[in-house]
Amino acid sequence: MAQDKMGFWSVVAVGIGGMVGGGIFAVLGLSVQLAQGGAPVAFAIAGLIALITTYAYAQLSTTFVSRGGTVTFLNKAFGTGVFTGSLNLLLWLSYIVMLSLYASAFGSYGAVFFPExxxxWAKHLLISGAIVGITxxxxxxxEIIGRAESWIVAFKLLILGLFIALGIRGVDPAQLQPDTWASPLAMVSGGMIIFLAFEGFELMANTAEDVHQPDRTLPRAFYAAVLFVLVLxxxxxxxxxxxxxxxxxxxxxxxxxxxxxxxxxxxxxxKLVAIAALLSTASALNATLYGTARLSFIIAQSGELPDVLEKKIWNKPIEGLLITSGLTLLVxxxxxVSSIxxxxxxxxxxxxxxxxYANFRLYRQTHSNRWISLLGTIACIAAVTVLLQQTARTQPQNLWVVVVMVGLAVAIEVGYRRLTKRHIHLRSPQD
Structure with missing residues (x-):
């Protein structure tokens, strides 16, 4: 195997590192608030939807080997119209929200070391300091944090493993019985509001060009990483x-x-868990900011964002990085945490x-069982519907921020096309 190519365990590490980032530290309490004693079931529901979706990612990644990942898959399946452009912008905005969640978790865990x-104020100073510092x-x-990434991942998995090993002996089964669970709608909603704790598996698709024998390695790595994190x-x-x-x-x-x-x-x-959370959220913030700035670069290359974001200074997409960081500071x-x-x-x-649905449409090219991806499409749509219905009932103000986020993605895409008439084109795997 070539030394510069990633093997199975390297790709699995990318997936686990992406999923076990700041998400679990930030959303666990929120999940319990919604699902109550059924929080483990809520996480399992979210994990099963992620597991079904990994099938589409595994098939698409091995067919369209590209660093573009999700952006490439959507462009291949749906062309370069307003629909695809809006989805790509929604992906970018969703990553900004993820960055905000990591920064918020960093601030919350760091603030516990200050007097009540x-x-x-400590929380917000830490949030802002983390974003500015990582930028x-x-x-x-x-690479400063990147070099230490494997050690940070190992440390947080060690702490989480110790947490489970010591804590599971004192578990009171009565607190996990079905009579402690929330209603079925609240349970599903609890699973969906913490779904973003699983979304990091998507990052594995971006490694496809750098993987040894991607057709064999990527599918096994996708399933192994998601199953491990689901159980964890x-x-x-x-x-x-x-x-x-x-x-x-x-x-x-x-x-x-x-x-x-x-x-x-x-x-x-x-204190150990708080320190693990600080390290984990800082490393997740670094890796996600690095990737999101380059995501804006990829979307700009396809013509769906201003070409200023396509320019690089010092071989870095500086404009995309600064805009992403500025929006993250605001959010x-x-x-x-609930709104985010x-x-x-x-x-x-x-x-x-x-x-x-992209894999459903491209099933002949990806040699897929199209019904698995159709099931994944229905599951994701049903999940977001339940989440939004529950949000409308309990926290209607949060529903509006979702509407604004989606509307913003569509408005930017439509407005940008009309104002600039910029040519939209598909990226090749070599771009």
């Missing part, structure tokens, strides 16, 4: 709900995992519905 009277690192050298999340949720009352988890919602560790790991466990500081999670999960569910 200072925590509100600076990307301007200078993203269910065990974490079960341990949390089984050892700490729902009221206490909700009270510590934004740093729930650290609070859940304290009963059986003590104050040291609380992370102006919206709460609703926006992010809705955006990715819509994108994944489109990717599933």
């Amino acid at each position: 009277s200072m925590q509100f 600076g690192l990307n301007l200078l050298s993203a 999340y269910v065990l974490i949720a079960g341990t949390t709900v089984g050892t700490l009352t729902t009221d206490k988890i909700v009270e510590a919602k934004e740093y729930a995992l650290a609070a859940a560790a304290e009963p059986f790991m003590g104050q040291l466990g609380f 992370a500081n102006l919206f709460n 999670s609703t926006m992010g999960s809705s955006g990715f569910l819509l994108i994944f519905a489109a990717v599933n």
